[in-house]
Amino acid sequence: MPPAPKAGGSQHAPYGLLRTVNDPADLRRLSPDQLSELAAEIRAFLIDHVSQTGGHLGPNLGVVELTIAIHRVFDSPRDPIIFDTGHQSYVHKIVTGRQAGFPDLRQKGGLSGYPSRAESEHDWVENSHASTSLSYAAGMARGLQLQRKPGTVVAVVGDGALTGGMAWEALNNIAADEDLPLIIVVNDNGRSYTPTVGGLARHLSGLRTNPRYEQVLELVRRHVSRAPLFGRAAYDLLHGIKAGLKDVVAPQGMFSDLGMKYVGPVDGHDEAAVEKALRHARQYGGPVLVHCLTRKGNGYPAAENHEEDQFHSVGKIDARTGQAIGGPASIKWTDVFAEELLKLGAVDERVVAISAAMVHPTGLNRFAAAFPDRVMDVGIAEQHATTSAAGLAMAGMHPVVAIYATFLNRAFDQVLMDVALHRCGVTFVLDRAGITGPDGASHHGMWDMSILQVVPGLQLTAPRDGTRLRQALATALTIVDAPSVIRYSNQQVPADLEAVASDRGIDILLRTELQPRVLVVAYGQMCGTGMAVGRRLSDQGIGVTVVDPVWALPVNPALIELAAQHQLVVSIEDNDVVGGCGARLAQELRFAGVDVPFREFGIAPDFLEHGTRAELLEQLGLTSQRIARYAVEAVVRGPESQARRQPNASIQGDLGPR
Numbered sequence: 001m002p003p004a005p006k007a008g009g010s011q012h013a014p015y016g017l018l019r020t021v022n023d024p025a026d027l028r029r030l031s032p033d034q035l036s037e038l039a040a041e042i043r044a045f046l047i048d049h050v051s052q053t054g055g056h057l058g059p060n061l062g063v064v065e066l067t068i069a070i071h072r073v074f075d076s077p078r079d080p081i082i083f084d085t086g087h088q089s090y091v092h093k094i095v096t097g098r099q100a101g102f103p104d105l106r107q108k109g110g111l112s113g114y115p116s117r118a119e120s121e122h123d124w125v126e127n128s129h130a131s132t133s134l135s136y137a138a139g140m141a142r143g144l145q146l147q148r149k150p151g152t153v154v155a156v157v158g159d160g161a162l163t164g165g166m167a168w169e170a171l172n173n174i175a176a177d178e179d180l181p182l183i184i185v186v187n188d189n190g191r192s193y194t195p196t197v198g199g200l201a202r203h204l205s206g207l208r209t210n211p212r213y214e215q216v217l218e219l220v221r222r223h224v225s226r227a228p229l230f231g232r233a234a235y236d237l238l239h240g241i242k243a244g245l246k247d248v249v250a251p252q253g254m255f256s257d258l259g260m261k262y263v264g265p266v267d268g269h270d271e272a273a274v275e276k277a278l279r280h281a282r283q284y285g286g287p288v289l290v291h292c293l294t295r296k297g298n299g300y301p302a303a304e305n306h307e308e309d310q311f312h313s314v315g316k317i318d319a320r321t322g323q324a325i326g327g328p329a330s331i332k333w334t335d336v337f338a339e340e341l342l343k344l345g346a347v348d349e350r351v352v353a354i355s356a357a358m359v360h361p362t363g364l365n366r367f368a369a370a371f372p373d374r375v376m377d378v379g380i381a382e383q384h385a386t387t388s389a390a391g392l393a394m395a396g397m398h399p400v401v402a403i404y405a406t407f408l409n410r411a412f413d414q415v416l417m418d419v420a421l422h423r424c425g426v427t428f429v430l431d432r433a434g435i436t437g438p439d440g441a442s443h444h445g446m447w448d449m450s451i452l453q454v455v456p457g458l459q460l461t462a463p464r465d466g467t468r469l470r471q472a473l474a475t476a477l478t479i480v481d482a483p484s485v486i487r488y489s490n491q492q493v494p495a496d497l498e499a500v501a502s503d504r505g506i507d508i509l510l511r512t513e514l515q516p517r518v519l520v521v522a523y524g525q526m527c528g529t530g531m532a533v534g535r536r537l538s539d540q541g542i543g544v545t546v547v548d549p550v551w552a553l554p555v556n557p558a559l560i561e562l563a564a565q566h567q568l569v570v571s572i573e574d575n576d577v578v579g580g581c582g583a584r585l586a587q588e589l590r591f592a593g594v595d596v597p598f599r600e601f602g603i604a605p606d607f608l609e610h611g612t613r614a615e616l617l618e619q620l621g622l623t624s625q626r627i628a629r630y631a632v633e634a635v636v637r638g639p640e641s642q643a644r645r646q647p648n649a650s651i652q653g654d655l656g657p658r
């Protein structure tokens with residue numbers, strides 16, 4: 001049990017031993033007692049800091065001893081250490097010289113919540129999308145081999161990430177290469193957010209034989225090595241006993257069946273035991289899978305006992321109690337979706353819901369409680385989720401795939417070729433669309449409208465408020481011959497924004513008395529910004545119309561006509577500006593022969609650092625001030641006045657300061 005942080009949260013208590021650890025080499029000088037003390041200090045450090053900043057507290061409390069052991073046995077960065085998903089890399093950062101950065105964890109300009117190559121030579125993979133580590137590791141190990149470089153690649157992969165398809169593509173390859181210098185450390189805490197699902201989870205728990213398997217083995221090893229038989233005979237005897245034991249005490253793991261050397265299961269909170277297993281694995285020389293049993297939130301009862309997700313990801317909390325700090329939870333888009341799906345599902349038995357290991361975060365938990373056999377958690381398997389949804393639709397159901405926008409990226413081909421090609425009525429509800437903030441580059445849901453707008457027949461809406469979300473979900477369930485997409489952010493739901501008129505499905509939010517010169521087309525939550533732009537233009541005596549297309553894809557012909565009645569069109573979206581809905585509208589105008597100056601405002605085609613949503617929107621110039629300023633100058637001095645500042649300016653340069 002770590003020393004309890006002092007009342008009132010972060011005291012940044014002195015961490016005597018921890019302060020002496022500035023590099024992994026410092027770990028190798030510590031005695032077993034000091035290692036136990038260090039683990040306790042690291043736990044206290046994590047609770048002390050992450051309770052202040054928010055972050056992945058539970059996963060990191062579960063890998064304290066495991067990370068220490070890995071850094072004592074292997075020599076990072078000569079031995080590259082890859083963390084799958086990367087949310088459990090805080091301990092790795094703590095022991096690789098970044099303790100001082102934790103007060104600014106996940107804040108703009110501060111420490112990333114994931115590995116960061118800019119931060120350290122010990123970090124390799126920044127992508128927070130799960131199930132990729134074994135592929136990176138296989139490639140790196142092959143690279144070391146081909147260059148005849150020394151070094152062993154270590155991949156730390158969770159039981160949840162192992163349910164992802166890429167992990168099995170990699171395992172298939174790795175198992176066939178008996179010389180690959182690769183150690184796979186399975187961090188098996190039995191959970192993703194909730195208990196990990198599927199046959200693999202069952203198999204892993206089957207491998208969690210009682211620890212007696214290792215003890216019995218140790219006993220046999222000790223006595224056999226003293227027997228009169230020596231050399232090969234002793235080894236064969238021991239090997240035969242061990243294999244027999246494994247069959248008797250533990251089911252033969254599928255990893256061994258695949259040809260992988262399997263070591264474990266090992267108590268992942270017993271640093272010495274993990275170290276021993278890793279040293280044994282390293283001696284083997286080829287790919288080895290070391291199966292470590294851990295507990296998410298270990299050592300912090302508030303996390304261990306947190307039923308929903310064992311503090312997988314927390315906001316600011318009271319370090320002593322684990323209670324959330326801050327005002328009453330505001331109504332999020334997810335809450336509105338959860339409530340509406342429950343209502344619609346109660347009267348429409350076709351509705352089934354699919355999640356990729358995120359039932360709670362996507363708001364499906366209430367539907368699951370009411371209709372347990374109509375929610376499928378497929379594990380971290382977005383591609384399977386998408387194509388199995390196509391299968392459900394073919395069987396006459398109406399599947400609703402609830403998924404974070406950024407994670408749909410990896411299922412694009414399934415949306416295109418498995419859903420849309422077959423005209424399947426599947427509804428995708430994309431949560432965390434747009435700028436999400438603290439999770440950084442691979443978590444912003446900024447590409448969905450760009451990649452989805454090329455899918456033939458796909459219908460997409462970005463609701464501007466809760467009422468439009470409810471209406472959108474009801475409409476989506478009537479679309480039975482094409483994929484339908486509803487996307488919204490991780491923010492709280494704005495107040496309803498009623499239209500002053502509607503024109504063939506287009507909601508007109510603002511129309512000045514003055515002859516309208518500027519048309520502002522705002523998508524989703526950016527309608528608020530669109531209205532602010534409209535008010536600024538109106539205050540400057542410029543006639544303006546602000547509209548919400550409601551269903552953004554396919555482009556509504558009424559919007560083309562509306563654009564033709566204006567001198568300038570400005571689109572605003574919380575999506576990559578390249579290939580987004582604005583770009584698609586501009587293209588449709590061109591195709592329709594409507595020659596009106598057009599400027600799209602969106603997210604620059606770049607990988608955005610972590611920060612708050614507001615900070616990043618400001619940085620991107622996605623503000624009403626900047627957009628209105630552009631529109632005024634374009635209308636008053638002509639769009640050419642807004643020509644690119646230099647002939648070869650890239651899109652990024654045009655969207656304001658980087």
Ligand SMILES: Cc1ncc(C[n+]2csc(CCOP(=O)(O)OP(=O)(O)O)c2C)c(N)n1
Binds near residue numbers: 087157357
């Ligand atoms: C492709 C993808 N889908 C979903 C997620 C969201 N996610 C982040 S961590 C996590 C659970 C990971 O479970 P596991 O690999 O067992 O790691 P643990 O948190 O248990 O240490 C999920 C589903 C993700 N990061 N990537």
Ligand SMILES: CC(=O)[C@@H](O)[C@H](O)COP(=O)(O)O
Binds near residue numbers: 087312313361432436
């Ligand atoms: C690591 C990961 O992918 C998730 O844990 C993610 O950080 C959750 O994001 P939210 O906090 O927006 O649910």
Ligand SMILES: [Mg+2]
Binds near residue numbers: 161187192
């Ligand atoms: Mg897990």
